[in-house]
Amino acid sequence: MKVMIGADHGGYALKQTIVRFLQEQGHEVHDAGTHGTEACDYNDAAKDVALAVRAGTVERGILICGTGVGMSIQANKFQGIRAALVSDVYTAEATRAHNDSNILTMGGRVVGEGLALKIVATWINTPFSGEARHARRIAKLENNQ
Ligand code: RB5
Secondary structure, X not given: OEEXXXXXXXXXXXXXXXXXXXXXXXXXXXXXXXXXXXXXXXXXXXXXXXXXXHHOOOOEEEEEEOOOHHHHHHHOOOOOOOXXXXXXXXXXXXXXXXXXXXXXXXXXXOOOHHHHHHHHHHHHHOXXXXXXXXXXXXXXXXXXX
């Protein structure tokens, strides 16, 4: 799968770990930065990843900041983006099956590395259920804009 990942300084360390993990799993990873620990605005990586997902350049996006909140708010400003802030494995699975989320956001200061990789693996590997009630609700999300 083609996945684009971005972070701010609060998510940089976890991003590096996730990049390696996804590459080891055979995924094609596009790194939108940031490329160091110097403070930067989460908005910029969120925009780059959201636009790439929306354009279909990549199938999914992952965004990491300190809490994951700024990234999720920013990414969800873009029509067609369904960004899910996740800090547990149950939600990682449910948000793929029910919401067909196309961006995963996490907090690099919230989740530990082991849990984060379980979340990523679950989120990447869980398909959308395709059930009519979930498709109807997603259509309502899109029509709201
Ligand atoms: C940066 O200090 C922090 O505010 C940012 O990484 C993120 O948590 C915002 O939502």
